[in-house]
Amino acid sequence: MRDWMAAGRGELGRAVRFDLALVLAPLALGWLAVTLGADPAWLWPWVLLPPLLRHPWLLIRLALLMRRQHRLAPPFPLGLWGEVYRGIARYQQRGRKSRKRQIRFSRRFREAANAVPDALVILDKQHRIEWANPAAAKLMNIRWPDDDRRSFTDILTQPEILPFIEAGEYMRPLDLAPEHNRTIMLSLRITPFGERKKQRLVVGRDITKIYHLNMIRRDFVANASHELRTPLTVIAGFLENLLDAPGTPEPHRRPLTLMHNQTERMRSIIEDLLTLSRLEMRDSAEEQTAVDVPDELHLILQEAQALSQGRHQFTAQIDEDLLLLGNPPELRSALSNLVFNAVKHTPDGTDIRLLWQRRAEGIEFSVIDDGLGIPAEHLPRLTERFYRVDRARSRESGGTGLGLAIVKHVLNRHDGRLTIASELGHGSRFVCRFAAKRALARTEPQTAAAL
Structure with a gap:
């Protein structure tokens, strides 16, 4: 009752009153005519038919207008049918x-996509081209709509592209020189999107200048390191002879010792730079074979204990049957860097744990310590070359600032990644994660060596 009273105060109430009047008025006239002596047999049909036929007529008219997709505009019928017409007209508006907003948005999107200097290509779930911006014609030789529905790998024919798309591991870009223009270097990034992430957005960026600068830097570092290694070896040899010579005056021994230590430090930096240069030459490791990681870890642990000289406590949990497909020297370099860093950069009495185990998501090697920890603002930059949290302390410990950079490059070449977690006062955790497909089982049973 309250709803009807509220409706009576508005447009809906007026429409209801009109329809009620439209029905009640003929009934009242018919009743009055019958009381005055009119014959009801012919009177009632003429009284009731007009209001009853009005409803199907307005309904048929509305259906025809909607079928023809006509825009509903005033004047609207009176009564409740007018409210229905007005409501549909509002929804149409x-x-x-x-639609106008969508058209404007789509126009702005096309204008922005056309203005982007990077190549943008949308692929369907069969890796066929659905759309591409103008920059894709220059960078990828993809012209849309001429190449609409063509396979992406039919245009970019490099053999590494299809495995890169199907693998679904898009954390790292794929760098390549396209066949149509070998003078440029492209960096391809792929992002899943769309319904159920079935489509792919391919972004191609011209990194030719950056690539050439990196090549120049890499060649310079490699050449300079090679040129410096020979004179440093000569200097180190003479310093060792002078230190070992019985006739060397005692006052000269301290400066000679300092010179020898600094020479060894420079040699260590040069060796690390040469290692980085070799790692950067190719994206994947060569001569991959089954690496006996448990055996390597036992050797690394012995060296770490010798380096620690009893100042740290070591524990290890090593799956003796778990081997890894990779390059032995590179993996040994990466694993030893993490372990030796834990020894060099933690105080005396620190507990250091080594874990080599299989997880649900792959294979993990972890180095965990309960040392001082690393401030959060330093964690994102730890794998940069020569980056040190405490420069003075790193020099005292003999660090070069290149160890974690080497670890990152080795893991990249072995489909792995490095994660670092640390909290001040609660130690640090360095975890190397490898893909499960690289796991190998030991063919011959071997008992675990005592640590």
Whole structure:
């Protein structure tokens, strides 16, 4: 009752009153005519038919207008049917505004995509081209709509592209020189999107200048390191002879010792730079074979204990049957860097744990310590070359600032990644994660060596 009273105060109430009047007025006239002596047999049909036929007529008219997609505009019928017409007209107006907004948004999107200097290509779930911006014609030789529905790998024919798309591991870009223009270097990034992430957005960026600068830097570092290694070896040899010579005056021994230590430090830096240069030459490790990681870890642990000289406590949990497909020297370099860093950069009495185990998501090697920890602001930059949290302390410990950079490059070449977690006062955790497909089982049973 309250709803009807509220409706009576508005447009709906007026429409209801009109329809009631439209029905009740003929009934009242018919009743009055019958009381005055009119024959009801012919009177009632003429009285009731007009209001009853009005409803199907307005309904048929509305259905025809909607079928023809006509825009409903005033004047609208009186009564409740007028409210229905007005309501549909409002929905039509909202739909038109929404379509206009979508058209404006889509126009702005096309203008922005056309202005982007990077190549943008949308692929369907069969890796066929659905859309591409103008920059894709220059960088990828993809011209849309001429190449609409063509396979992406039919245009970019490098053999590494299809495995890169199907692998679904898009954390790192794929760098390549396209066949149509070998003078440029492209960096391809792929992002899943769309319904159920079935489509792919391919972004191609021209990194030719950056690539050439990196090549120049790499060649310079490699050449300079090679040129410096020979004179440093000569200097170190003479210093060792002078230190070992019985006739060397005692006052000269301290400066000679300092010179020898600094020479060894420079040799260590040069060796690390040469290692980095070799790692950067190719994205994947060569001569991959089954690496006996447990055996390597036992050797690394012995060396770490010798380096610690009893100042740290070591524990290890090593799966003796778990081997890894990779390059033995590179993996040994990466694993030993993490372990030796834990020894060099933690105080005396620190507990250091080594874990080599299989996880649900792959294979993990972890180095965990309960040392001082690393401030959070330093964690993102730890794998940069020559980056040190405490420069003075790193020099005292003999660190070169290149160890974690080497670890990162080795893991990249072995489909792995490095994660670092640390909290001040609660130690640090360095974890190397490898893909499960690289796991190998030991063919011959071997008992675990005592640590």
